[in-house]
Structure formats: structure tokens, C-alpha cells
Amino acid sequence: MSDDRRTRVWMFTAGTVLVLGLGTLLALDVGSTIFTGVFELGPGASTDEGGLTNILGNTTDPGPDWADIFDASGVFNTAFGGEGAFVRDDVSAGSLLDRNVYSGGPGDKNSDIIADWTWTSSSVPAKDDISNAYVYTKVVSGHKLVFVGMEREDPSGDSHIDVEFFQSAVGVSGADANGNCLLKQCTFTGTNTDGDVLINMDFTNGGGFGSLSIRKRHNGVTNNYDPPVTLNGQGCNSNAPAGSICGFNNGGSINGGPWPNFDNHAAVITNLSQNSFTEVAFDVTALFNENPCFNTVEVKTRSSQSFTASLKDFSLKGFEQCSAAVVTHILDANGNDITGTTVPAQTTIHDTAVVTGTAGFASPTGTVTFFRFSTIDCTGTSVTETASLTPSTPPTATAQTAPFTPAPGVLSYNAVYNGDANYPPSQASACEPLTVSRFNSSVTTDIKRDNVNGARRVES
Numbered sequence: 001m002s003d004d005r006r007t008r009v010w011m012f013t014a015g016t017v018l019v020l021g022l023g024t025l026l027a028l029d030v031g032s033t034i035f036t037g038v039f040e041l042g043p044g045a046s047t048d049e050g051g052l053t054n055i056l057g058n059t060t061d062p063g064p065d066w067a068d069i070f071d072a073s074g075v076f077n078t079a080f081g082g083e084g085a086f087v088r089d090d091v092s093a094g095s096l097l098d099r100n101v102y103s104g105g106p107g108d109k110n111s112d113i114i115a116d117w118t119w120t121s122s123s124v125p126a127k128d129d130i131s132n133a134y135v136y137t138k139v140v141s142g143h144k145l146v147f148v149g150m151e152r153e154d155p156s157g158d159s160h161i162d163v164e165f166f167q168s169a170v171g172v173s174g175a176d177a178n179g180n181c182l183l184k185q186c187t188f189t190g191t192n193t194d195g196d197v198l199i200n201m202d203f204t205n206g207g208g209f210g211s212l213s214i215r216k217r218h219n220g221v222t223n224n225y226d227p228p229v230t231l232n233g234q235g236c237n238s239n240a241p242a243g244s245i246c247g248f249n250n251g252g253s254i255n256g257g258p259w260p261n262f263d264n265h266a267a268v269i270t271n272l273s274q275n276s277f278t279e280v281a282f283d284v285t286a287l288f289n290e291n292p293c294f295n296t297v298e299v300k301t302r303s304s305q306s307f308t309a310s311l312k313d314f315s316l317k318g319f320e321q322c323s324a325a326v327v328t329h330i331l332d333a334n335g336n337d338i339t340g341t342t343v344p345a346q347t348t349i350h351d352t353a354v355v356t357g358t359a360g361f362a363s364p365t366g367t368v369t370f371f372r373f374s375t376i377d378c379t380g381t382s383v384t385e386t387a388s389l390t391p392s393t394p395p396t397a398t399a400q401t402a403p404f405t406p407a408p409g410v411l412s413y414n415a416v417y418n419g420d421a422n423y424p425p426s427q428a429s430a431c432e433p434l435t436v437s438r439f440n441s442s443v444t445t446d447i448k449r450d451n452v453n454g455a456r457r458v459e460s
Contacts, residue, residue, distance in 0.1 A: 103185045155274065
């Protein structure tokens, strides 16, 4: 979009966005203003980079911008809450190689499973080359909001970029000490999970903002993703759920932020030309009625507009802390924590597990498996018991065993959380020991009359 046609978006009510341009007034029913105040999304005040969609923060528009959230080294600023990740990738030009590129194998498509993906170290054209991308998420009023920013080295032609959010840890194998694949094909690690989210972006009008689609992973359906929710052109979507997706390009030259930016020759630049920068926001909860935790984010490019086109460049980055930790406590019948103590014989006990997920997200659900050992250190064989979790104060949940009265001696417990759609299975909790005293003993003697000498019976 040229400077004289750039748009500015103002949120007025929960149901209206006015898009104001030269000589035009367009009302879009976007249905929600949940992004407002959380992040500086889209065109800002005229004093902020001339009202262009941009990277720098300012004191006029509500919410932080990308340069507030990340410093020059890509370190996330935790002061704004939520979680963020800065995704850097090698830029390839001339003799420079990109260490992480899809190798062109038959399984290197979005619709394929991660186990079939292959990668190598090679070079890619500028239009398919990733430079900087960054993601930020925050839960607001129970809604998980995700923001994505990315820079393109060559904004003058068609290009196709995807961003995928995985619930499992995704990585690569076969890399040498420098991160290169020395083989023709190296492999990926990790798995696809139902509920992973994939953003497809196509810049097909000379580099301008074309279309944006957001899909949820659903193994077994066509191409393994449910039909997408789409946004055609800049702004926010009016199709249901309205206002759940917004996307913008920079309408002219902007400051590239405190980190290095690159042109299509891999040279460092300080300003990004028109259409070089794109930012997207979407409401995961409104779109999919879920609040998944995303362990890994991947930015990747496609060779053509087709969703099933071969994948080209990629970069992976750890995103949210999605693990659930388990702590167990041995309690008596009155709920007292007796872990690590010595209790009298015939004390009735049960083991309780507290499973803690990620702050700002749903409590873990599912089951916990308890292991009861007849040793003090959780070694040897065990008796197992599986119990369902009951949500408590988010993001925690609890489960407990049935009451049990142990024999005198020693015992110990640990437990594992078996995972759900948001959290993977956990490691075993720390070992919780208990000692049970032997029964009290007493001696009673009787002196009885001797049948022979007729001695009197004396009892004591």
C-alpha cells in the first residue's frame, strides 16, 4: 500500500472499527476490541512513524510495541507480562549459507507429520529467506491473545510465509557443533498435536498484504487441519468470530527497531521499506474455544501459494513454558502433612499430588499415577494407583489416593502426571518417605496353682 493510501485503524466501540484513508470511510464490524491497550497493533498516531504500522514504542498509543517488548539482543522484557520469543534466522546471499532449510523431501509440507520432515544447510532465494520474526502472547480476560511480527528481505514480489505454534517441543537432529546438517537430509524431532495453530500468509499483490489464514491441527481430516478462518486484506476480520484476527503491513519506510535488519542482499540496514514489515494478532480462545500452551514456534516459508506447497526456509524457537510439575504430600486422616516423619502404627494415610501448570493458563486435567514403594527411597517394585485430577486455584489441580493403613516399617511415594491436550506428561515427582512405628508391646505374667503341690494362684 502506498503512503497516500495508507490506513489508520481506531477502535471506537466493541463492534466497530473505522478505517480512515484519503477520501474514504469504511466501517468494519470486527466485534471485539480485546487487542486494544494490550499491544500497539497496526497504524498508530501521526506522531508515531507518520501513522504507519511500525515497530517502535511510543507514549501516545496504548500498550507496548515490539521495541518495548524486545531489546537489541532479542531478550524479552517481562515487565509487560505474558511470554515472548525473538526468532532469528541466517540470511543467505552470494556464498552465505542458511544452516536451516527444508531439504525438499517428499514429506516437507505443512500437511505432513513432523517425523517425515527433513532439513539441510543450503541457500534460498531472498523472497523465501527468513530474517527476523517475533511473537508475544498474553492472557486477557480469559482469552489467549497472540501477536506476531516479521520482516521480509524482499517485499517487492510474491512470497508465502507461515508461522506455526506447536504444543510439543519441536527441534532438529543431525546438526554438528555449528548447527549445520552435513548430510543430504537431516531430520526433525517432536510431534504434531491436535490443537496446534498454523498461520498462513500470502503476499501476492506485488508484496502487499494479501491474505491470512489461521488453521487448527486436526490429524485425520483433509490435510490434517480444520478449515481456516481467513482475513483478506489489511484490517480485522468481519466474519465470525468477528475481530478475532487482525493484520497489517507497514505503509512506508519505518525504523527497523534496535536489532539488525537485512535487505535482499543480506546487508544490514536500519530502515525497512514499504511492505517489509507485517504484524498479526489473533484471539486463540475466540477462534478455537481453547487456551493451549505453545512450547515451540516455527517460522517457515512456502514455495507457492498452495497450502500443500513444499516448505523452504525455517527457524525454530522455544516459546512458552508448558510443562506441568508434580509435588506429592503424604497426609493423615486429618489432612496433616506427615511426609518424612514417623507415625504410630494403624495410622490411616493417603498421598496427594498437586499438579501445577503454566501461570495464566488452564489448570492441568486428566490423571495422576501414584507409585507406593515398600522402601524408603522409591526403589524396587511398587503398587500403582491412578486418580483423576480436580481443578483448584489456577493453574493447579490435585489428585489423591484412596485411604490406606500401612503395616509397621517404611514406605515411600512418588507420582507422575499423565498429560492432557495442553500439557505433556511429567517426570516423576520427588520421593516422599514415611516411617510407621511398630505396634506397642506389653508383658503379662500369671502365677497359677500347681496341680501337684497346691500352691495358691497369684496374678499380676
